[in-house]
Amino acid sequence: MIEKVLKGKSTYWMWLAVLGTFIAIGAACYVRQYMFGLGLTGMSRDVSWGLYISQFTFLVGVAAGGLMLVLPYYVHDYKAFGRITILGEFLAISALIMCLMFIMADLGQPLRGLNVIFFPTPHSMLFWDMCVLWGYLILNCLCGWVILTAERKQVHPPKWIYIFVYISIPFAVSIHTVTAMLYCGLPGRHFWLSAIIAPRFLASAFAAGPSLIVLACLVMRKFANFDAGKEAIQKLTTIIMYAAIINTFFFLLEFFVGYYSEMPGHTHSLEYLFFGLEHDGHVYNNLVPFMWTATAFSFTGLGILAYMKIAKVFDYRLVGTAAALIFFSLWADKGLGFVFGGFVPNPLNEVTEYIPTANELGITLGIWATGFFILTLLYKIAVGVEHEIEA
Amino acid sequence: MYNKGTIIPGLVIFIVFVTFPLWYNGLNAGTVPKPDLPVGQKECVAPAAEMRDTHMKLLNEWRDAVLRDNDRVNIKVGGKEYRKGLQMACMQCHTDKEKFCDSCHTYAAVSPTCWDCHLTPAVAASKKETL
Amino acid sequence: MDKTRRKFLKIAGAAALAGIGAPAIVKLTSHTAFASEGAGHAAPASGESGAHGEPASTGVRLGMVVDMRVFAVQPMLLDQAIAACNKVHNIPHFPDRKNEIKWIWKAPYANVFPEQEVLHKSEMAKTKPFAVLCNHCDNPSCVKACPTKATFVQPENGIVGMDFHRCIGCRFCMAACPYGARSFNWQDPRPFITNYNPEFPTRMRGVVEKCNFCGERLALGLEPACVEACKGTGAMVFGDLNDPASEIRGVLDKEFTIQRNPAAGTKPSVYYIV
Numbered sequence: 062m063i064e065k066v067l068k069g070k071s072t073y074w075m076w077l078a079v080l081g082t083f084i085a086i087g088a089a090c091y092v093r094q095y096m097f098g099l100g101l102t103g104m105s106r107d108v109s110w111g112l113y114i115s116q117f118t119f120l121v122g123v124a125a126g127g128l129m130l131v132l133p134y135y136v137h138d139y140k141a142f143g144r145i146t147i148l149g150e151f152l153a154i155s156a157l158i159m160c161l162m163f164i165m166a167d168l169g170q171p172l173r174g175l176n177v178i179f180f181p182t183p184h185s186m187l188f189w190d191m192c193v194l195w196g197y198l199i200l201n202c203l204c205g206w207v208i209l210t211a212e213r214k215q216v217h218p219p220k221w222i223y224i225f226v227y228i229s230i231p232f233a234v235s236i237h238t239v240t241a242m243l244y245c246g247l248p249g250r251h252f253w254l255s256a257i258i259a260p261r262f263l264a265s266a267f268a269a270g271p272s273l274i275v276l277a278c279l280v281m282r283k284f285a286n287f288d289a290g291k292e293a294i295q296k297l298t299t300i301i302m303y304a305a306i307i308n309t310f311f312f313l314l315e316f317f318v319g320y321y322s323e324m325p326g327h328t329h330s331l332e333y334l335f336f337g338l339e340h341d342g343h344v345y346n347n348l349v350p351f352m353w354t355a356t357a358f359s360f361t362g363l364g365i366l367a368y369m370k371i372a373k374v375f376d377y378r379l380v381g382t383a384a385a386l387i388f389f390s391l392w393a394d395k396g397l398g399f400v401f402g403g404f405v406p407n408p409l410n411e412v413t414e415y416i417p418t419a420n421e422l423g424i425t426l427g428i429w430a431t432g433f434f435i436l437t438l439l440y441k442i443a444v445g446v447e448h449e450i451e452a
Numbered sequence: 453m454y455n456k457g458t459i460i461p462g463l464v465i466f467i468v469f470v471t472f473p474l475w476y477n478g479l480n481a482g483t484v485p486k487p488d489l490p491v492g493q494k495e496c497v498a499p500a501a502e503m504r505d506t507h508m509k510l511l512n513e514w515r516d517a518v519l520r521d522n523d524r525v526n527i528k529v530g531g532k533e534y535r536k537g538l539q540m541a542c543m544q545c546h547t548d549k550e551k552f553c554d555s556c557h558t559y560a561a562v563s564p565t566c567w568d569c570h571l572t573p574a575v576a577a578s579k580k581e582t583l
Numbered sequence: 584m585d586k587t588r589r590k591f592l593k594i595a596g597a598a599a600l601a602g603i604g605a606p607a608i609v610k611l612t613s614h615t616a617f618a619s620e621g622a623g624h625a626a627p628a629s630g631e632s633g634a635h636g637e638p639a640s641t642g643v644r645l646g647m648v649v650d651m652r653v654f655a656v657q658p659m660l661l662d663q664a665i666a667a668c669n670k671v672h673n674i675p676h677f678p679d680r681k682n683e684i685k686w687i688w689k690a691p692y693a694n695v696f697p698e699q700e701v702l703h704k705s706e707m708a709k710t711k712p713f714a715v716l717c718n719h720c721d722n723p724s725c726v727k728a729c730p731t732k733a734t735f736v737q738p739e740n741g742i743v744g745m746d747f748h749r750c751i752g753c754r755f756c757m758a759a760c761p762y763g764a765r766s767f768n769w770q771d772p773r774p775f776i777t778n779y780n781p782e783f784p785t786r787m788r789g790v791v792e793k794c795n796f797c798g799e800r801l802a803l804g805l806e807p808a809c810v811e812a813c814k815g816t817g818a819m820v821f822g823d824l825n826d827p828a829s830e831i832r833g834v835l836d837k838e839f840t841i842q843r844n845p846a847a848g849t850k851p852s853v854y855y856i857v
Contacts, residue, residue, distance in 0.1 A: 099769050109758060170751045173751040246727075247728070326698075407763050410697040413680060
């Protein structure tokens with residue numbers, strides 16, 4: 062099936078070429094970082110995790126989002142998702158590869174990375190994160206490939222693959238729960254020390270993943286002659302809407318806990334993110350525009366989806382706009398707000414702001430481009446098989 | 453064989469590249485390096501042949517013993533006691549990294565990462581405390 | 584594909600797996616690799632919760648009392664202690680806040696004790712800089728976080744050790760520490776070290792570091808460098824917290840002390856007399 066990536070229209074090749082450019086730039090930036098050290102990034106002693114880990118955190122959610130396609134189809138027999146579950150599984154593969162790349166880019170000593178395997182440490186959540194990430198990656202590769210091959214040959218997938226499909230369901234929940242556990246078990250950071258982190262992560266994951274799939278379906282409908290079907294897209298928008306509403310509700314609860322209790326530990330980070338934190342005469346607010354834009358996008362996106370449901374209107378442009386707005390707002394919420402907010406203020410109540418450097422952005426974009434590159438190739442295979450069996 | 457015209461030359465080129473290190477120097481591995489031994493010292497932690505074979509393993513064991521097990525029992529070499537460690541034991545006698553350590557390591561194309569952190573006497577002297 | 588080719592691929596795959604797996608099995612069953620694991624990993628009292636008077640561990644447990652009253656009247660003393668540590672451990676001096684490496688440093692009361700912030704502070708708390716260092720907790724969250732056991736509790740003396748050889752630089756421990764005690768080498772530190780102490784290594788870029796309670800000096804019967812710099816003044820008292828007859832226990836019996844963020848449950852070993 063891999064030969065399907067070798068034939069395509071010029072749009073396909075141009076898209077891969079654009080991504081390839083970003084990948085090349087990212088690779089060059091990484092070489093610079095590898096030679097000099099992570100000092101080439103904007104991270105500091107106080108904000109010791111930056112863009113790389115924040116993107117990793119967001120992308121684990123996107124990978125888990127594939128569950129929202131697998132669960133209805135395999136467990137509840139929702140036939141409309143039949144053609145697109147493979148898209149969820151392939152998205153998980155490319156998102157997980159991005160996650161692993163971001164982690165490798167973030168390590169101070171990447172060549173020692175295997176130490177996590179040589180010296181397994183069950184009391185460290187990073188160890189379990191590695192386990193579940195790899196497990197889910199292998200599961201998705203296995204399930205996606207076997208089922209797609211069976212589809213291509215127009216036969217039923219072998220019975221044993223369903224065991225792995227059913228295992229992948231709790232695995233999807235586990236990858237993002239374990240990633241949340243990285244944060245919510247640390248006693249020194251009040252912003253993260255909350256039981257709602259894991260549910261919030263899952264809610265935003267189940268909105269972000271399907272949003273990206275919806276966007277990919279719309280793109281493929283236009284350029285790749287692949288129509289996921291109006292019913293499937295509509296159901297996906299319903300899922301996105303409810304997941305995004307739940308995530309917003311959880312986030313508002315965090316606001317309540319902080320601002321009603323007025324405990325400094327619980328408000329400072331939110332204040333930094335949304336209003337700017339005043340410290341020693343200086344106001345730190347470099348994330349404020351992002352957070353309010355994300356809020357505006359989130360409510361607008363939800364508004365569009367709600368309007369479509371209530372007015373029983375279906376328009377692909379509205380769907381695409383809503384999905385893009387929600388995806389960006391969730392990216393800013395989890396990718397920027399959540400991770401960076403935990404480091405401001407630091408455990409000594411000092412503030413150091415984080416601004417990524419150009420080199421860091423280069424690597425980040427390069428890894429995103431690699432993910433989209435892999436996603437494009439995988440979707441090309443999936444769509445190619447669809448076309449083959451329809452013919 | 454299909455595509456014989458491409459495959460056979462391709463295979464030949466491949467074998468040429470893969471065996472490059474063997475034939476480039478005329479099948480000669482070069483002179484075996486003779487590391488500069490420290491003056492006036494006859495003994496090391498273990499016999500020379502054993503050290504040559506296992507000094508990396510020994511250093512790893514010392515590292516884990518000192519850092520992780522808090523086992524800082526001194527080493528006895530030639531009647532003198534030394535603290536376990538690269539800087540504190542080995543470098544006390546083998547003071548010249550280039551003439552001793554590097555002579556074999558360069559020949560064997562081995563680059564251990566010790567020197568990123570551990571100070572050789574030469575490097576330490578370069579920024580010595582001015583009393 | 585035909586049957587024989589498929590069979591060949593299956594056998595080749597299995598052989599490759601066995602070939603990759605064999606050295607791992609050999610390593611796992613060899614002794615030296617495991618000996619250090621057993622001793623290095625034992626983190627005592629990790630399952631305990633609540634602090635109500637229960638003894639944290641048996642054996643030696645090193646701790647420190649920082650008497651701010653002495654530091655307050657001798658302002659140069661703290662600088663000398665910090666300088667002593669920096670000299671002994673080849674700590675680089677970075678001019679910018681972003682890259683700084685600090686094992687022991689000074690900060691105002693409001694920053695050292697943000698959980699005990701009060702509106703009307705004493706003169707000392709308002710104006711004097713406090714000594715800040717790794718607390719060598721009995722239940723350290725950094726050790727819990729580390730995925731490679733590069734940081735670990737030494738069961739013999741309670742020091743939270745740091746193995747620079749094993750650290751992969753993931754910086755999870757830095758996120759986990761409730762006291763901001765850890766620094767990371769964002770670049771090669773050597774250009775920023777003024778003078779080398781030939782008895783201690785430097786570190787390389789990409790590893791985390793922090794105060795190590797001068798384990799290498801303790802082994803020689805010396806006191807930690809910072810404590811030695813304050814010798815005779817009583818500004819820093821260092822000793823075995825589990826020995827009821829030790830000097831440090833005497834000080835703790837007599838004086839009221841506070842600790843940083845006790846609610847975090849990490850059971851620090853550094854006490855402050857304010």
